Amino acid sequence: MPELPEVETIKRGLSEFLINKKIRKIEIFCDKSFLGPNELANSEIISISRRGKALLINLKNGITLMIHLRMTGQLIYRSDNNSFAGGHPSDNFISELPNKQTRVVFELDDGKLFFNDQRKFGFVKVLPTAEVKNDPFIKKLAKEPWEMSVEEFVKNLNRHKNSAVKPTILDQTVLAGLGNIYADEALFLSKIHPERLVSSLSEIEIKNLLENSKKVMEESIDSGGSTMATYVKADGTKGDYLKKFAKVFRREGEPCVRCGTEIIKIRVAGRGTHLCPKCQEKK
DNA sequence: CTAGGATCCTGTCAGC
DNA sequence: TGCTGACAGGATCCTA
Numbered sequence: 001m002p003e004l005p006e007v008e009t010i011k012r013g014l015s016e017f018l019i020n021k022k023i024r025k026i027e028i029f030c031d032k033s034f035l036g037p038n039e040l041a042n043s044e045i046i047s048i049s050r051r052g053k054a055l056l057i058n059l060k061n062g063i064t065l066m067i068h069l070r071m072t073g074q075l076i077y078r079s080d081n082n083s084f085a086g087g088h089p090s091d092n093f094i095s096e097l098p099n100k101q102t103r104v105v106f107e108l109d110d111g112k113l114f115f116n117d118q119r120k121f122g123f124v125k126v127l128p129t130a131e132v133k134n135d136p137f138i139k140k141l142a143k144e145p146w147e148m149s150v151e152e153f154v155k156n157l158n159r160h161k162n163s164a165v166k167p168t169i170l171d172q173t174v175l176a177g178l179g180n181i182y183a184d185e186a187l188f189l190s191k192i193h194p195e196r197l198v199s200s201l202s203e204i205e206i207k208n209l210l211e212n213s214k215k216v217m218e219e220s221i222d223s224g225g226s227t228m229a230t231y232v233k234a235d236g237t238k239g240d241y242l243k244k245f246a247k248v249f250r251r252e253g254e255p256c257v258r259c260g261t262e263i264i265k266i267r268v269a270g271r272g273t274h275l276c277p278k279c280q281e282k283k
Numbered sequence: 284c285t286a287g288g289a290t291c292c293t294g295t296c297a298g299c
Numbered sequence: 300t301g302c303t304g305a306c307a308g309g310a311t312c313c314t315a
Contacts (some may be wrong), residue, residue: 003308032292052311071310072293088308101293119292123308137310141288174308179308226308242308249308270288272306 002069002087002226004053004177005101009225010075012048017055017077017084018045018108025107029135033103033117035250036126040065051250052075052141052176055133058072064129067115068137073122076228079111085228089241092116093228140173150203153210157198165201167269169209178213181242181249184274185216190247193280200283219245222230248274 002010022044028034032173044060055075057065057085067075070204071120074087076097085093097114098105104115104124115124125135132138142148142156156174157165169175169183176211187194192205201209224230230241242249252265266273 006308012305068309072309101310117292118294121291121309158286167287168308181308269286271309 002053002073002218003179003182003220004050005182005220006086006225007031007050007053007055007069007229008203008221009227011048012054013086013227014075014077014082014113015048015059017079017111018113021045021108021110023106024109027105027107028103029105030103030117030121031122033115033122034124034126038126040126041078043240048078049209051132051138052144052172053179054138054141062129064127064132066125066127066132066138068122068125069117070121070123072118072217074116076114076222077111078114079108082111083228085143085231086225087116088118089226089231090118091205093231133216137172142144142176144176145210145217148210149205150210154206155201157201158205159198162198163198164195164268165192165198165209166271166273169213170200170269170271175213177217178212180271181212182220184249185246186212186279188275189215191279192280193277193282194266194273195282231267248276250274 022042023040026038026040028038045057046060047058049056049232055067069087072088074092076085077083077232092101101116101118102114106113123146127135160168165282166183166187169178186209190205192209223241226241229241233239248263251263254263256263256279259278261276261278263274264277
């Protein structure tokens with residue numbers, strides 16, 4: 001997915017257009033993508049928030065729409081005067097909608113919000129705002145790196161002493177927000193090999209890892225995450241926002257920016273993983 | 284309880 | 300051209 005920075009960017013982008021607007025109608029093209037009753041006609045959006053990678057659209061009637069984009073989810077807003085799109089970068093940002101990847105359409109009193117999702121792993125879930133905190137995913141979710149103390153991070157990591165560090169920091173109950181891109185980037189900045197066991201990490205390395213997790217996600221938020229604005233450049237050609245800050249992700253074969261060694265791609269716990277074999281020694 | 288692999292689903296790309 | 304397998308910005312479920 002769409003990791004924490006993309007969801008944060010969507011939160012900010014959609015807030016500009018959706019606050020105080022009413023949802024007139026919800027059209028569901030894929031039952032798997034919409035969990036809960038469709039009884040939200042004329043409900044007003046009062047705020048949009050976020051917990052980890054989950055987007056929360058809060059309605060005046062005490063209902064919250066929890067949206068998780070998972071791997072390929074996108075939210076695309078269009079009206080006569082405005083448009084905004086974010087999430088998994090693809091031509092859906094600019095193509096005619098709805099299309100065959102459209103799963104849910106929210107008709108607003110001003111424009112439409114499309115939930116597109118190629119792989120159908122993502123979902124929109126209807127639940128009482130007061131129950132959001134009891135949702136199984138939200139309930140287990142760890143703090144985001146900005147709120148996480150080193151002590152708590154150590155404690156959470158130590159539940160997985162015998163696991164490799166990369167899958168452990170991808171575990172949202174250990175630290176909220178990192179996904180496959182930012183995990184690789186944070187490990188590169190921290191000079192930690194992704195396959196190192198948690199038990200082998202020093203106090204300093206853990207502290208650096210937490211700091212760098214913040215840093216990579218902040219940088220991405222500052223550059224606008226993955227949205228229409230970064231997907232399509234002003235001249236209409238396609239941009240690649242990843243190239244702006246990613247030092248290792250999808251850079252296999254290119255020289256390391258620190259030492260010039262060729263970046264390699266390996267597989268760790270089933271996920272494609274990018275690293276500099278010299279800066280990130282396995283030990 | 285943890286560890287690790289399979290699984291959900293659609294689409295694209297490399298290699299024959 | 301067509302087929303086949305690998306892989307994908309995530310998280311859960313199942314088994315050991």
